[in-house]
Amino acid sequence: MKKLLIPILFLLILLMSACNNDETNGTANENPKESTTITYNSEEGPIEVPADPKRVVVVSTYAGNVAALGVNLVGVDAWSKSNPQFDKYFADVEEVSEDNLEKIIELDPDLIIGLSTAKNLDKLKEIAPTVTFTYGKVDYLTQHLEIGKLLNKEKEAQEWIDDFKKRAQTAGEEIKTKIGDDATVSVIENFDKQLYVFGDNWGRGTEIIYQEMKLAMPEKVKEMALKDGFYALSLEVLPEYAGDYIIFSKAGTQDNSFQETDVYKNIPAVKEDRVFEAVAEEFYFNDPISLDYQLAFFKENFLNSK
Structure with a gap:
């Protein structure tokens, strides 16, 4: 009886080893799923934001930076809406205000951007990841680069900066x-x-x-x-x-x-x-x-x- 059990146990061990190898090899050969978020080091510390934001709301100042990087906006501030140079970018974009939280909620943003002096920041952060900047803390070109980093478009931002400075x-x-x-x-x-x-x-x-x-x-x-x-x-x-x-x-x-x-x-x-x-x-x-x-x-x- 013992002689019969030894070959059977040996076969079971071989089968289990083969299964484990298949699982391990399968995991190694599969392409890992790309992360849907990135970590941006904001003025307030690291924050998880979408790696490819699709519905951005800008409550103050930086709408033009976002539009220039080809990222979709669903809401912008009144000052940006009044700029004729932005008409072709914001024709179908809603006007928003940090005072009108209901409107922003309706737009279902996946990222909110604004000034550090914006109102209702705590409430905005409950709606979507919210990143703010202090105006003038960095120079205007560094500011655009920071927004490029936030939107996962640092390369595009740097290319524009280099070209603009030359021109x-x-x-x-x-x-x-x-x-x-x-x-x-x-x-x-x-x-x-x-x-x-x-x-x-x-x-x-x-x-x-x-x-x-x-x-x-x-x-x-x-x-x-x-x-x-x-x-x-x-x-x-x-x-x-x-x-x-x-x-x-x-x-x-x-x-x-x-x-x-x-x-x-x-x-x-x-x-x-x-x-x-x-x-x-x-x-x-x-x-x-x-x-x-x-x-x-x-x-x-x-x-x-x-």
Whole structure:
């Protein structure tokens, strides 16, 4: 009897070993399922986000960055919706607000993006993974790269950055050849009956003019607007902040009657027709779509100026 059991046990051992080998080999040969999430190191720490987000809601500022990277948006803020340069991207995208949580819930987002100052962040985080950025914490190109990392499109973001810097710097050399190395440029805007002048990192094309093109900033603007990014001033002192050239980010909905005053009309840049008026809504942001438009605007106006 013992002689019979030994061959049977041996066969069972061989069968079990073969099964185990088949299972092991099968696992090794199968392609592991790709992860559906990635970990993004946000300002608040690591957060799991979709590896391929399909329904993104941007509650403030960064809608243009997302659109430029070809990621689908289902909701964007009112400021982004008002930008004519975004029309073809956001025609079928809903307008949202961090105050209207019900609307955001209806859109069923898989990722929410906004400023760190956005309202109801705790509630937004209950709806979907929510990542926020502090405006100005990093420079405008690094900001786009960070959004590229968040959306799992870092390579695409870096490629655009490298190309844009080359184009902007080349344009800057052409413009300086035209207007002179020492010619100064101011960027102004009128909002809610208040005049503003801008530094080098507050949208309105300032990043292009001062950071990439290296065009000169008036000393008074350096003194008052460079640190905070903008400075509110009265019409009476505007001539002190006016450069040889002025970019006027102009909103048609605002009171622009100051342009009819003698103070404004007697500014040398105004008298010499060196004021380039831009549509304010197209100049607010510093995402790739806005920046490409602004760069074309500057090349057209400066290179054809007096």
